[in-house]
Amino acid sequence: MAKLTIADLKKIKEDHHQGLREGGFRAKITVHMGTCGIAAGARPIMNTIMEELAKSNLKDVAITTSGCAGLCSKEPMATVELAGEPPVKYISLTEEKMRKIFSEHVVGGKPVPEYALVVGHETTY
């Protein structure tokens, strides 16, 4: 490997994503992965989120899973929480819808009301 410069040190720091080991995330996406969610296609939704996250290069977004939310008929579902704002539960997701939610809500900060079930329900943190 070539000799590093101080600029290289900073670049390594930027590029090396440590997966929010210090906490303090700005956004959190929870994919509901109970049996119902998985059967309805939660896995492709999760994959889509992971792809979008990698593309966006964001380092302040936490992705997590949870069990059945109780609304099995509306699966696949995901909840997006931005720090300091009420969580938004999205229902009957497709990969397309998830991409739009990611870019508009997670990146842009504006919820997508047409896919949302409810705003300001439960929080997980």
Place this chain on the structure above:
Amino acid sequence: METTYRSNIMICAGTGCVANGSLKVKTALETELIKRNLQNEVKIVLTGCNGFCAKGPVMVVYPEDIFYQLVKPEDVPHLVEEHFIKGRPVQKFLYTPPAQKDTIPVMNEIPFFKHQVLRALRNRSLIDAEKIEEYIARDGYMAAAKALTEMTPEQIVTDMKRSGLRGRGGAGFLTGLKWELCARVPGEIKYILCNGDEGDPGAFMDRSIMEADPHSVLEGMIIAAKAINAHYGYIYVRAEYPLAVHRLQLAIEQAKENGLLGNDILGSGFDLDLEIYQGAGAFVCGEETALMASIEGKRGMPRAKPPFPAVKGLWQRPSVLNNVETFANIPPIILNGADWFASIGSEKSKGTKVFALSGALNNIGLVEVPMGIPLKTVIYDIGGGVKNNRKFKAVQMGGPSGGCIPSSLIDTPVDYENINKTGAIMGSGGMVVMDETTCMPAMAKFFLEFTEDESCGKCVPCRIGNKTLLAILTRITNGEGREGDIELLLDLSQQIKDTSLCGLGQTSPNPVLTTIKYFRDEYEAHIKEHRCPARVCTPLVKFVVDQAKCKKCGQCFKACPAGALKWEKGQVAYIDPEKCTKCKSCIKACRFWSID
């Protein structure tokens, strides 16, 4: 572009957790994640010591900061399914504080972690010790960059002096002053040396730092080298620390490959080469002049000072030797400033100190606390109190060179000045907690056996004095103590302290002096009454049940492996002297001190 993961599992791969099987847990996790097709979403990271060694193997899962303890390989499928698929922490592996019912899932809410302030251990459970980019991602080598390109040696020394950092090896000498003394000595060739010869029984602070964050030690050494203008250095590590040696070696290779060691570091024009020197494990080689003699290929024996190493050290050249923890403290001081460092701690002891908690505590492990914290907080809040509901008796600080602090002084603030006042020393950070089942003369004898064994033999007071101290302690614990032995111990101890050549002999009588100071009654019981109050010294135990104290519970009967105990429900126990092997199982089992 690296893969983006949604979750990081930080598995402790410190020596303690590896011994408890953490690497097997890691393999099981890898297999299970692949089986569940989660290998591109969940990353497994092997870290250095997490600190909570009592609960190993331990792991922390981010971003949720969930702390899992006592995980076995066979538990892994359940854990992966619950946590990574269904997204709920697994109750079974969460921590429950002693005598409480509810679990605490989040690591930083657990009392053991909550009261700690991490500076030397700033990367604990956060990085993979074997990957340099993990260290760089947490500001690694930025302090070295600043010191090499923006600061003069004088500025570095001034900052270090202002910070108030004192040597963490035990003596507590002001680090900045040590550097200044060496920097002022003229000389083309100087050496920067790191003391990793941690030898106190029950101490594992430096080992844990070398294993968990080896680059922080290298970075501290680069900064020190610039301050004194040294271009060559050694890290002296005992060969009994193979994992520390391995990780340091790897770190040095990575640093060299990346131009962070060698010629023209970070394009600054400054050169530094570092090498590991493995010691054979002699305790005396932790003494600076003996350590240097050892590197020179001579017998590890100390020499008289002055000349001090800052003037004539390794190969007769000006040298600075600092301890592992001292070096680990340096990068954040350069990066955040002296005032930041001095903002916590007490008047003359700034910053934090790492301690290895061991002995009769619930939460044994590695902790870092602000200087000046009451001893009580360390033992009860962080340490979780004494095991098995026994009473706290004393804590031995500073290993064989230190002394014991009795329960009456439990409010003592932990800093250099206040610990010295008790007769113990801060030392390098060993804290061995003892409960009421410890016999203090026997404890002093244990440490004297160690120092007598480790004395290099060069000077008479240490070689013969310690042997004599041990002989007196041996006869006291054998029930053959004589009138006047206590005075003899005190007199001889003082002479050994005053006349020994190096720190080993100058401190070796401390365990004797402090145990007499605080537990003189135990010595008197041994000598005058031929009685060991803690029932430890076998020749002084009668193995007779005290009829008045016996609660007829039968615990001794159940514990006896020799069939010497006679007991029936509702009856006082009786020990058959014909069959008794004096193994003391009954004494350990009895909660009422009713066996004499």
